[in-house]
Amino acid sequence: MKKEGILFGPAGIPIQCQGSSTIEGVRCCREIGLTAMEMEFVRGVRLKDEDAKEAGRIAAELDVSLSSHAPYYVNFCSKDEQKMANSKRHVFQAARATALAGGKITVFHPGFYQKLTPKEAFEIAKKELSGLVEKLKQHGIKVRLGAETVGKKSAFGSLHENISLAQEVEMVDPVLDFAHMLARGDFTLRTADDFRSVLEMVEKKLPNYSKRIHCHFSEINFSEKGELNHLPLGTNNLPPFRILMEVLAENGYSGTVICESPKLDLDALAMQQHYFDALKRAKHAH
DSSP states (O other): OOOSSEEEEEBSSOTTOSOOSHHHHHHHHHHHTOOEEEEEOTTOOOOOHHHHHHHHHHHHHHTOEEEEEOOSOOOTTOOOHHHHHHHHHHHHHHHHHHHHTTOOEEEEOOEEOTTSOHHHHHHHHHHHHHHHHHHHHHTTOOOEEEEEOOSBTTEEOOHHHHHHHHHHSTTEEEEEEHHHHHHTTSOOOOSHHHHHHHHHHHHHHSTTGGGSEEEEEOEEEEETTEEEEEEOTTSSOSSOHHHHHHHHHHTTOOEEEEEOSTTHHHHHHHHHHHHHHHHHHHHHHO
8 A cells, every 4th residue: 555645765775774785774764764765786686586575575564665776887778789788687687676575666877878869869768668668568577667867968868858758668757866957957946846847747748647756866066067976965955855845745746755865864864854844834734
């Protein structure tokens, strides 16, 4: 039974956690009061099947929602057959492990333009992702593939590109990385209206997305080329987390916010607290 509202968790094992396994991470999230965790397969999928199943069993028991991040080295716009085969294999393995753990979505970085036009990059990504989705369906793997908005201008995967992929390829959803969208220069993301217009645009193009939003959040340091590095909350207030929490609370959105700041779980707890406070204020206002 999916709870209404927003769930919060870290990208990986909480820093406050003694252990380093996925299972220990899930238990630790629950102990500190978080309700989600993103399993980081960023250097490769090394979670054994039995451990994935056990993590899933414990997550279900403790009511912690699991998702995952596929390995970093994928490029769905590559013209190199070997690179493309590896990209599909990495995301397939991540989605398979996520399904075994009862997770609902595997996040991936869509790719790079290199010498392609945005349109060419889109057509290649659409074709290759469609093939991957067919393979997932053949294996009975019902995990959504989350195309994460990218932080560099040279990368394929703007919010508009990811929405188009989601419209054309079933099982694909955009993952809103607000820090990346700001760093890439696609959106200003400073006021409540800025956040609201992004969320409303996605909902208009992908009806019901507001019931299963999946997003990443941190503050970010960036240059004219895009992102440089993720920052802890309270460093430069770009993008401002408090405003996003208020927008999510006031508009009754449901889904998950994964914290990617260097202070993973500490900042996830700060966002969660601000969201709960905003929910209370929204209830009183009505």
